[in-house]
Amino acid sequence: MRILVVEDERRLCNIIKRGLIEEGYAVDSAYDGEDGGYLAESTPYDLIILDIMLPKKDGIEVCQELRKKKVNIPILMLTARDTVEDRIKGLDAGADDYLVKPFAFNELLARIRALLRREGRSKTPRLQVGDLIMDTLTREVWYGERNIELTSKEYVVLEYFMRHPNMVITRTMLEEHAWDYDFDSVSNLIDVYIRRLRRKIDENSKTSLIQTVRGAGYRLRES
Amino acid sequence: MFFRSIKFRLTIWYLVVLGVLLLIFATIAYLMLSNSLYQSIDDSLKLGAANMGNFLEMEGSGADFDNDGQFDFGEQPLELMLFYDTGGNLVLEQGWGVNADNPQIIALITQDLSDGSLYTTEVLNGREMRLYAVPIEDELAINGVLVVGRSTAEVKDVLENFGYILLFTSLAMIVLAGGCGLFLANRAFKPVEKISRTAREIEETDLSKRIDVHSEDELGRLASTLNQMISRLERAFGRQRQFTADASHELRTPLAIIQAESTLSLRKERKESDYRKSLELISRETAHMATLIDKLLFLARADSGKEQLNLEVVNLKSLITDLASEIEVLCRDKGLKFKIGPLENLDVEGDKVELRQLFSNLLDNAVRYTPRGGTISVSVERQKDTAVIVITDSGIGIPEEHIGHIFERFYRVDKARSRADGGTGLGLSICQHITKKHGGRIEVESQVGKGSTFSVSLPLSQKS
Numbered sequence: 001m002r003i004l005v006v007e008d009e010r011r012l013c014n015i016i017k018r019g020l021i022e023e024g025y026a027v028d029s030a031y032d033g034e035d036g037g038y039l040a041e042s043t044p045y046d047l048i049i050l051d052i053m054l055p056k057k058d059g060i061e062v063c064q065e066l067r068k069k070k071v072n073i074p075i076l077m078l079t080a081r082d083t084v085e086d087r088i089k090g091l092d093a094g095a096d097d098y099l100v101k102p103f104a105f106n107e108l109l110a111r112i113r114a115l116l117r118r119e120g121r122s123k124t125p126r127l128q129v130g131d132l133i134m135d136t137l138t139r140e141v142w143y144g145e146r147n148i149e150l151t152s153k154e155y156v157v158l159e160y161f162m163r164h165p166n167m168v169i170t171r172t173m174l175e176e177h178a179w180d181y182d183f184d185s186v187s188n189l190i191d192v193y194i195r196r197l198r199r200k201i202d203e204n205s206k207t208s209l210i211q212t213v214r215g216a217g218y219r220l221r222e223s
Numbered sequence: 224m225f226f227r228s229i230k231f232r233l234t235i236w237y238l239v240v241l242g243v244l245l246l247i248f249a250t251i252a253y254l255m256l257s258n259s260l261y262q263s264i265d266d267s268l269k270l271g272a273a274n275m276g277n278f279l280e281m282e283g284s285g286a287d288f289d290n291d292g293q294f295d296f297g298e299q300p301l302e303l304m305l306f307y308d309t310g311g312n313l314v315l316e317q318g319w320g321v322n323a324d325n326p327q328i329i330a331l332i333t334q335d336l337s338d339g340s341l342y343t344t345e346v347l348n349g350r351e352m353r354l355y356a357v358p359i360e361d362e363l364a365i366n367g368v369l370v371v372g373r374s375t376a377e378v379k380d381v382l383e384n385f386g387y388i389l390l391f392t393s394l395a396m397i398v399l400a401g402g403c404g405l406f407l408a409n410r411a412f413k414p415v416e417k418i419s420r421t422a423r424e425i426e427e428t429d430l431s432k433r434i435d436v437h438s439e440d441e442l443g444r445l446a447s448t449l450n451q452m453i454s455r456l457e458r459a460f461g462r463q464r465q466f467t468a469d470a471s472h473e474l475r476t477p478l479a480i481i482q483a484e485s486t487l488s489l490r491k492e493r494k495e496s497d498y499r500k501s502l503e504l505i506s507r508e509t510a511h512m513a514t515l516i517d518k519l520l521f522l523a524r525a526d527s528g529k530e531q532l533n534l535e536v537v538n539l540k541s542l543i544t545d546l547a548s549e550i551e552v553l554c555r556d557k558g559l560k561f562k563i564g565p566l567e568n569l570d571v572e573g574d575k576v577e578l579r580q581l582f583s584n585l586l587d588n589a590v591r592y593t594p595r596g597g598t599i600s601v602s603v604e605r606q607k608d609t610a611v612i613v614i615t616d617s618g619i620g621i622p623e624e625h626i627g628h629i630f631e632r633f634y635r636v637d638k639a640r641s642r643a644d645g646g647t648g649l650g651l652s653i654c655q656h657i658t659k660k661h662g663g664r665i666e667v668e669s670q671v672g673k674g675s676t677f678s679v680s681l682p683l684s685q686k687s
Binding site: 009011012015016018019022053080081101102103104105106108 | 468471472475476478479480481482483484486487490504508
């Protein structure tokens, strides 16, 4: 899951970025409305965290423009403005949720999970594909009765597969949703992660849950 | 409501005045007409009496009238004629039947003889008559008293009619004038209605409304005066709202950082060095917030207008020298050259604490916005009756379009940079406030990339 944070207060932006990366999200950041709008248009983020008071172009405007251009990425407004009118204005501009500063980090994370859940099929924090179960709250993964220990990045890659079961996932899609702009796409890192996931999930089974679709990418089988 | 309105009262007063004038006019007209009508009766009686006198003289006392007792008055509008001889005996009687021995007439003729001619009005047989008695003394011995009379009924009728006409036209005029008056007053006061309606609609949160009255008269001027007042209020409220919004944003930002950092840090067990980093960050933000709150409180006190100045004679040379020692440490730390220019021994009258804050803010800014290797200088010189303190830096400078705004609260040329450097965006507005309060002026000259010069002029103390 890849998230864009648009916040002009750099120190706050860095804290959010640090916390989100720690949670396994891929995070990009922008410090003003223009950069933020540009990044949001050009990259298929899974979520955007948008401050309202931004230099160059304010968050409301950025939000409205994105919606006008049919960019339907969930937007979480994060702002110091807390009057009812401001919140209504933010939501009416096309934001999906609104969080007032100061905020507790856990709440921010919970709201992000809720927004991501809204996009997917499952309305609970638990994702299930066949016997493979993922609890996005505790970040635990089970295959049948067996608990699978994953690193943060492995978890992120698997989460993307589990949110899109039976769909062909290209390397570009994985790259765009699991890594931020600092990722060097020339490397075969994605293949490395897929191999590791297969080893951990399939263990001794002969057929793999994550199939290779020749010339296209990968697919997570339902059973 | 309506009966208390100026419109109504104005109309009533106007009608009262009109009524009084009409009454005076009607009374005068009535009296004049009445006078002139009675005068014409008297004149005709006198003329008739003279004619009758001539006739009697010509005919003599033995004048014979028609046996049927009719006397042709001819053209003379007389209705009654009696002639008594000196003995008081009725010699001649003509006209409308009146008893010759009517006591009122007897009284008239006996009185008349001594006083010459006499007019009187008597009610005879229920009919008001105007009588004229005149003695006739003739050498031919026709002596006696002639009484002629005429009914006043005609005059009374005319006067009565005239009275009614006056009454009804006056009433009609008053009603008409009342209607017109009310209409005109309504028209004249329409702008007032507009003004009060607009005033009712204006609320603290929405001062954008203006009174829609455009005329050159008094009400037009009142409306435009009120509009100007509303504009001033709108601007003042706008500034206040902006300041509150800015202040709340500025206070929330460090709070948000503290909250986010602490809750993030507490999510799981971390290394000691991570905790240390978090606490350092939180502590920095807390310090920044404390500074911000101090400055906000200073400005709040300034706005309330209740602050007190502890006036004393302040020696600028020692104040700047004192400050310089602190700034020198900062400069050395940042690798800046600090030059102290000519420091004249000048005294100003002011609050020492505030003046210190003023120069400390300016010097702090100079250090903050001057990159490593730059130079900062300060000097104090006398210009006529003022002391001029000049603080120059070779820093990043202020772009021209921002210079007009830098003394505004929370105005920042480069928001991100200023905050990262610990700036609050309030320092310069505090400087300006302190300077103004001391009767001085603060000016700035700046060139991007070359540096800025702030000059503060303060009036010299009269006591030294």
